Amino acid sequence: MARIAGRFGRIEPRRTARAYLSALLSNIERKNCWYLAEQAGHAGPHAMQRLLRTARWQADEVRDDLREYVIEHLGHDRGVLIVDETGFVKKGGGSAGVQRQYTGTAGRIENSQVGVFLAYASPRGRALIDRRLYLPEHSWLADASRCQAAGVPPEIGFATKPALAAQMLTAALEAAVPAAWVSGDEVYGQDPQLRALLESRQVGYVLAIAGNRRVNLEGAEASAAQIAATVADRHWHHYSAGAGAKGPRFYAWAWARIDADHSGYRWLLIRRNTTTGELAFYRCYAPTPMPLLTLVRIAGARWAVEESFQAAKGQVGLDHYQVRTWTGWHRHITLAMLALALLTAIAAAQSPADDRQIPLTVPEIRRLLAVIVLSPIRSIEEILHWSRWRRRHQAIAQRCHYQRRTQP
Secondary structure, three states: OOOOHHHOOOHHHHHHHHHHHHHHOOOOOOOOHHHHHHHHOOOOOHHHHHHHHOOOOOHHHHHHHHHHHHHHHHOOOOOEEEEEEEEEEOOOOOOOOOEEEEEOOOOEEEEEEEEEEEEEEEOOEEEEEEEEEOOOHHHHHOOHHHHHHOOOOOOOOOOOHHHHHHHHHHHHHHOOOOOOEEEEOHHHHOOHHHHHHHHHOOOEEEEEEOOOOEEEEOOEEEEHHHHHHOOOHHHOEEEEEEEEOOEEEEEEEEEEEEOOOOOOEEEEEEEEOOOOOOEEEEEEEEOOOOOHHHHHHHHHHOHHHHHHHHHHHHHOOOOOOOOOOHHHHHHHHHHHHHHHHHHHHHHHHOOOOOOOOOOOOHHHHHHHHHHHHHOOOOOHHHHHHHHHHHHHHHHHHHHHHHHHHHOO
């Protein structure tokens, strides 16, 4: 709070913001204004609602502080910026940006809002550092009265999800975020303008593409799937894309140099599931030559944003809000991201773990904060005893999983 206190012009919203963050880190099941106010000991939800609706403070300024905080604790020269979107299933049609659209959160078309996020991942940890609310062009921006009712600023125009990602990446790079690579899924890999932006800034990328996307290989145009079908067995390499919950994520990988007549170095990277044979494809760029293992590492880093979404929704109520306005959405999301950044920074600061127990995870840190600091009801010795007991048994389970996955 000392870091962001100057963003609030009055002491009342500053105190409410502190109570809001503390309640986000608590053990309550739901984290909307009603429950947060009850957890904070308020007589009603009005102060929390006013913080999100009408109090005078800028969520983008707090977002900038959040980004600096994350880089201070997680910054590393092997950092990767990851773009992705997530859905927020809603009822009714009054919430800013809501419409029936596909969301991976539900796995189908649902009445939902979609937010585009930027995550930062490094060997020290991962966290969300920026966000944009996607506004559909025809159902929202073509209806001025609907936008006005939801508090959408009149200067906001239509932007595709890749365009929103480009805005966030530009802001992060101009803020000197230590990252030489960008990763994202097919939504972003298919956009030539986003790729051109990164190439103009000499930033490498590993962006997923669909199998029907065509690339230039040795002067001839072919789809990624067609190229994969011609790869000989000896050209597949088995590498891990990173550690998973049940062991290293091993895949077979192949690559080919594409677009040789352009500046820089570009590759088509192909990933094959050694069990199912399922293929995935990536367009890659770097200003200098890179080994295959580096591209594999960046492709594997994309899972960090999914883990951040899971932690943000499960631990700090990223999707628990009940606000409808443009301002309310950005304010709640920013404060939830800040709460998650705190947990991630604590996780990054702990001493290296030994083989007897796993390191403190983000969920365990939040639980310990809730029961020790925010609402202590038991002795610290008892709480830490059970934390150590769980992590010892989790370490045993982890070793068993890894041994099973690495056996020939």
